[in-house]
Amino acid sequence: MQHFRLVYSELMTSDVYVLRLEPLSGQLFSFSPGQFAFLHLLDPSGSSSLKRPYSISSDPASKYLEFCIKIVPGGQFTSKLSSMSVGSILGVEGPLGHFGLSDASNCCFLAGGTGVAPMMSMLRFVSRTKSNQNVVFIYSAKNSDSILYSSEMDRISKESPNIKIVVTLTQQLTPWTGELGRISKELMAKNLSDPKIYSYWMCGPLEMIKSFKQYASELGADPKKMKFEGWG
Ligand SMILES: Cc1cc2nc3c(=O)[nH]c(=O)nc-3n(C[C@H](O)[C@H](O)[C@H](O)COP(=O)(O)OP(=O)(O)OC[C@H]3O[C@@H](n4cnc5c(N)ncnc54)[C@H](O)[C@@H]3O)c2cc1C
Incomplete structure (x- = not known):
């Protein structure tokens, strides 16, 4: 575990914070876009008192x-995290996990809610490196107020012709010309040139991942080319 300083903390929507942390000393560890780290709350002696895993979004x-973290009502870790101010010190342990981006030519990312976090790291990486990977990201949010990273996703899809981002809302509160409803097999088939040629990264609530996996399988995707990261 390394000690990090909280350098940025903002509410992105009514219940999701974006936090940025920098190492107190030394270099930031290297990681593959898509990996996660444990965040540790520290006791006065600097030892870990509570930890939770979070996907890195930077x-x-x-x-x-960077992390994007939903405050869970009554949640042990997130209720404490939401009251921490810039300058606070946290522990970070990582990088961890096997959800990292591969060099697959055709990548389909499927996510709901804060499941966008590892996808943002991968989208930012593909966009910055001008990789020639073809990426389709289908993202489900509750309503237009709860779309995370909305303006950055607009910028990335404008700047990177190889990245297509489709947002679908499960509730329409304000005028919306995009997709409506949950991520479905039909929505996937509509946006993937040939579902069989894609590698899949699926992230979000466990029930949602179950559906994504079923739809991708029904569309002929290879189960060996599917990666999952779920919570909640
Ligand atoms: C690999 C990995 C990556 C993760 N990345 C992220 C991330 O990028 N952003 C993020 O916000 N979370 C992420 N999580 C979830 C995170 O680790 C915590 O579980 C979450 O923040 C709740 O912690 P807590 O201590 O506040 O709640 P707890 O005290 O552990 O839980 C309180 C209650 O809330 C329920 N609960 C827990 N999480 C949720 C949820 N998300 N929605 C609704 N109910 C919930 C629990 O079942 C429990 O009943 C990730 C989990 C894993 C395993």
């Missing part, structure tokens, strides 16, 4: 680690 080239 580009590996950034000098900070």
Whole structure:
């Protein structure tokens, strides 16, 4: 575990914070876009008192680690995290996990809610490096107020012709010309040139991942080319 300083903390929507952390000393560890780290709350002696895993949402080239974290009512870790101010010190342990981006030519990312976090790291990486990977990202949010990273996703899809981002809302509160409803097999078939040729990264609530996996399988995707990261 390494000690990091909280350098940025903002509410992105009514219940999701974006946090940025920089190492107190030394270099930031290198990681593959898509990996996660444990965040540790520290006791007065600097030892870990509570830890939770969070996907890293920043580009590996950034000098900070970024996380997007939903405050869970009554949640042990997130209720404490939401009251921490810039300058606070946290522990970070990582990088961990096997959800990292591969060099597959055709990548389909499927996510709901804060499942966008590892996808943002991968999108930022593909966009910055001008990789020639073809990426389709289908993202489900509750309503237009709860779309995370909305303006950055607009910028990335404008700047990177190889990245297509489709947002679908499960509730329409304000005028919306995009997709409506949950991520479905039909929505996937509509946006993937040939579902069989894609590698899949699926992230979000466990029930949602179950559906993504079923739809991708029904569309002929290879189960060996599917990666999952789920919570909640
Ligand atoms: C690999 C990995 C990566 C993760 N990345 C992220 C991330 O990028 N962003 C993020 O916000 N979370 C992420 N999580 C979830 C995170 O680790 C915590 O579980 C979450 O923040 C709740 O912690 P807590 O201590 O506040 O709640 P707890 O005290 O652990 O839980 C309180 C109650 O809330 C329920 N609960 C827990 N999480 C959720 C949820 N998300 N929605 C609704 N109910 C919930 C629990 O079942 C429990 O009943 C990730 C989990 C894993 C395994």
